[in-house]
Amino acid sequence: MSWRAVVLTLFPDMFPGPLALSLAGRALADGVWALRTIDIRDFATDRHRSVDDVPFGGGAGMVLRPDVVDAALAAADPDLPAICLTPRGAPLTQARVRDLAAGPGVALLCGRYEGVDQRVIEARGLEQVSVGDYVLSGGEPAALVLLDAAVRLLPGVMGAAASAEDDSFSAGLLEYPHYTRPAEWQGRAVPPVLLSGNHAAIAAWRQEEAERITRERRPDLWAAYRAGADRLPAPAARRN
Ligand code: ADE
Numbered sequence: 001m002s003w004r005a006v007v008l009t010l011f012p013d014m015f016p017g018p019l020a021l022s023l024a025g026r027a028l029a030d031g032v033w034a035l036r037t038i039d040i041r042d043f044a045t046d047r048h049r050s051v052d053d054v055p056f057g058g059g060a061g062m063v064l065r066p067d068v069v070d071a072a073l074a075a076a077d078p079d080l081p082a083i084c085l086t087p088r089g090a091p092l093t094q095a096r097v098r099d100l101a102a103g104p105g106v107a108l109l110c111g112r113y114e115g116v117d118q119r120v121i122e123a124r125g126l127e128q129v130s131v132g133d134y135v136l137s138g139g140e141p142a143a144l145v146l147l148d149a150a151v152r153l154l155p156g157v158m159g160a161a162a163s164a165e166d167d168s169f170s171a172g173l174l175e176y177p178h179y180t181r182p183a184e185w186q187g188r189a190v191p192p193v194l195l196s197g198n199h200a201a202i203a204a205w206r207q208e209e210a211e212r213i214t215r216e217r218r219p220d221l222w223a224a225y226r227a228g229a230d231r232l233p234a235p236a237a238r239r240n
Contacts, residue, residue, distance in 0.1 A: 003033040003154050004105030005147055006076045007140075008069075010051065010112050012037035014140045023158065024151045032154050033105070035147075040064070043071035052113050061114030069109065069120045076107040082126050084109040084116060085139030085146070089128035092146060094169035096129070100146075101153035108146065110139030172225040173214045176206040 052062035131142040168175040179190040193205045215222045
C-alpha cells in the first residue's frame, strides 16, 4: 500500500499543485504515494454552506467552526496521524518529517482565516505544526511544504539514496556548499581540495564547512549539535 496524504482544505484546487511536477509528481504518478483532498465546505450544514464564524470575545477575522471541521476529519483515514498546520504549532523538523515518511501517511488540516476552533483541535488530539516563524494566508502552502519534505524520503523517490543522508539537518548541521564545472568561473576557483581526489581530505573539508556555516548562521542548531557531540565517546567533531 502506498503512502497516503489526505488534505482537508477549503481550496482543494491548490493540490497537488507544484507536487504534480518533478520528483514528487513522478512518485505520485507511479503510485509511490496517493493524495486525497477533502473539501471542508462539503461538510457545512446550513443553506449558506458556511464553514466559519466570528470569534467569541471579538477581534478581527473568522474562525473555522468545530462541528464542520470535525465532520471533515471524520471522513479522513482514522489510522493516519492528523496534523493541523498553524503558525502557532511546533516547528517542523527533519526528524518529524522522517518519522512521518516512515509511517502510513498523514492527514493535514489547513487552517484559514484566523484559525480553527481550539476545541476540535483538542477533541481530535491534532498535532499542531508550523513551517516557520512567519504568517501565511492559510495552511495550504505549509501542507505542500510538509508533503514535499516527506515524499522525497519515500523509498525509491530520490535518485541517489545517499543524498538524503547528506542533507542539511540530517546530521544536525547545515550542509556544506557545492561546486560543479567549470573549475574556474568569473575568476572564482573551486576550493582546491575538491579537485584533489583525496576523499578523506574532501570529507574533512566538508565537515569543517558544515560546522562553520552552522556556527555562523544557526547558533541554535550549533548548540544542539555540540551538546550531542559531547555525549559521543570520541570527540570526533568538536569545535568552538
Ligand atoms: N498557516 C499560516 N501560517 C503558517 C505557518 N507559518 N506554518 C503553518 N501553517 C500556517
